[in-house]
Amino acid sequence: MIVPNISQTAVAVADHYDELDPIYRRVWGEHVHHGLWVTGHETPAEAVEALVDTVADRLRLVPGEACVDIGCGYGSTARQLASSRSVRVTGFTLSAEQAHYGAAHPVPDVDIQLRDWLANGLNDASANAAWAIESSEHMVDKPRFFAEAHRVLSPGGRFVICAWLAETDASGWKVRHLLEPICREGRLPSMGTREEYEAMATAAGFTIAGYEDVSRRVARTWTICALRLLKALLVDSETRHLALRARNRIFVLSIPRLILAYRTGAMRYGIFTLSKASESGMPPR
Template identity: 80%
Template sequence: MIVPEISQNAAAVADHYDELDPVYRRLWGEHVHHGLWTTGRETPGEAVEALVDTVGDRLGLIPGQACVDIGCGYGSTARRLAVTREVRVTGFTLSAEQARYANAHPEPGVDIQVWDWLANGLADASVDAAWAIESSEHMVDKPRFFAEAHRVLRPGGRLVICAWLAGTDASGWKVRHLLEPICREGRLPSMGTREEYEAMGTAAGFELTGFEDVSRRVARTWPICARRLVKALLVDRETRRLVLGARNRSSFLGIPRMILAYRTGAMRYGIFTMSKARKDGAPREPGKLTQ
């Protein structure tokens, strides 16, 4: 597990997203996560929605199911899946600004709350599916993140995680100059490897039913972000003021680090699919509603 030299907590994560909210929406839009390219011809907007749709596919969502979006950001994933899969979604975010934006763009069946997932207050076995798109990295206690997901899922429920991962063999300068600063500047309390995520999921009681390394298909996100940021700094006085005056402005130094981290293999991007066993001991089959 990569741990930053300066420890990060939930308050630091909330402050990061609250302060940089206007910049993120100007540069990234409503989806603050990677895009997923298949043909290479997708627009950035199509690519971010492709990642959301991939998550929906991995979950095997069925109309009417109760779902949880862990670290929901602006609620865009929750809204898209609520509309396209006809499910109900409760989203959790640490950022009051993200929740304010989400609740200003309501969608029937979507409820966005400002709450820490590690103390979410949901009842045991109360939801059918859960997902975390690039939010597990911000969890101070990752084993508890998995334990809470397992607790709130009904037997047969699925969890899909899209995660920034440290390369299994990353060491030396890759850790010192790429991964540790990415954690510190991006307010990540830690960054795990694929193997560590799988071990934590298994320890919480999940069965790993799928994993896909999509690093090559998401990596172009960061050159796009870099170009957008440079252009905005050059031509948009308000963005320049917001970025240069922010307490969290060091976060933007992470963009070139992310580009290099992907190119060197220091960092990977993985999609995990995990299932909670049914009462008969078997995971739910794709497309079948838990009884």
């Protein structure tokens, strides 16, 4: 597990997203996660929606199901799936700015809550499916992140995680110059490997139903973000002010690191498909 040399807390994560809210919406848009290029010809907006659809397909969502979006950001993924898959979604975010944005863009069957997933307050076995798109990295207690998902899911429930992962056995220079700074600058309490995630999932009671490394199909996200940020710095005074004066301005440095981390293989992007055993004790098909 890669751990930054400055401890990161849930409060620090919330402050990061609240303060940099204008930059995130300008550079990443409403989804605040990678795009997935399936054919290679998608626009950035289409690639972002393709990642959401990929998650939904792996979850095998059924109309009417109760779902949980762990680390929902602005609620865009929840809104997309409530509309396209006719499911009910409860989303959790640490960021007040993100929660306010979600409240200002309400849709039926989507409830965005300003609350820490590690203290989510949901009843046992109250959801059929859950997803976490690039939010597990921000969890200060990753084993508990998995344990809470297992508790909240009903028997036979499905869980999909899209995660930034560290290369297994990454060399010292990759850790020192890429992975540790990415964690520190991005307010990630830790970054795990595929093997560490699978071990934590198994310990929580999940069955590993699938894993896919899609690093090559998401990596161009950061080149697009870099170009958008450069343009914003040139034309938008608010972006320039935040980039130069914000407490969390150091995150800007992570964009070139992320580009290099993908190109060197130091960082991977993995999609895990997990399942909770049914009442018969068998994992769902």
